[in-house]
Amino acid sequence: MTYEIDIAGLKRELPLCKVSDDLYIGAFVIFGDVELTVHCAAELLKRAPEYDYLIAPEAKAIPLLYEMARQSGAEKYFLARKKAKAYMQGVLTVNVKSITTEGVQTLVLDAEDAKQLKGKRVLILDDVISTGESLRAMEELCRQVGANVVGKMAVLAEGDAINRDDIIVLGQLPLFNPDGTVKA
Numbered sequence: 001m002t003y004e005i006d007i008a009g010l011k012r013e014l015p016l017c018k019v020s021d022d023l024y025i026g027a028f029v030i031f032g033d034v035e036l037t038v039h040c041a042a043e044l045l046k047r048a049p050e051y052d053y054l055i056a057p058e059a060k061a062i063p064l065l066y067e068m069a070r071q072s073g074a075e076k077y078f079l080a081r082k083k084a085k086a087y088m089q090g091v092l093t094v095n096v097k098s099i100t101t102e103g104v105q106t107l108v109l110d111a112e113d114a115k116q117l118k119g120k121r122v123l124i125l126d127d128v129i130s131t132g133e134s135l136r137a138m139e140e141l142c143r144q145v146g147a148n149v150v151g152k153m154a155v156l157a158e159g160d161a162i163n164r165d166d167i168i169v170l171g172q173l174p175l176f177n178p179d180g181t182v183k184a
Helices: 034-047 062-072 111-117 133-145 159-163
Strands: 002-007 010-020 023-026 053-057 078-080 091-096 105-110 121-129 148-158 168-173
Touching: 002 034, 002 148, 002 168, 010 034, 034 062, 034 148, 034 168, 053 062, 053 111, 053 133, 062 121, 078 105, 078 111, 078 133, 091 133, 105 111, 105 133, 111 133, 121 133, 133 148, 148 159, 159 168
Parallel strands: 053 078, 053 121, 121 148, 148 168
Antiparallel strands: 002 010, 010 023, 091 105
């Protein structure tokens, strides 16, 4: 089963994936789709508030983060990693429970990155927002470092997340019944 979605004028067929016995989601994967990445970055930049830096959680938002930075002429962007790496000197962490990942994840920001973000206007990016937990965790990291979150953006809002007025999205991704019909 698939679902055809129109993302700001660009169409894609998304496979439907089982989350539970009565819930399926459309698998929106930006990885490897250059046309989609470039298109979504351009469309989000048209809607973006003024900012100093872009930041996103690892991993599915990385191509979008890079492409938005490239198109806007930014020389630097930031990534919250899923775990501390050997090259990181001092880290800030926050825990997050995502709908698409089993268990609790940790998002980590390097202390050096934290220094650069302090007092700056930050725009948080993600590929899809569903429960909002990843964005909440990103906001918490930004708060910890003293950054000013000026906006939150995602390509798609899944289910009821489309009703949030605190995030800019390009479109809605519905939730699905086991037979592939859109949940009411």
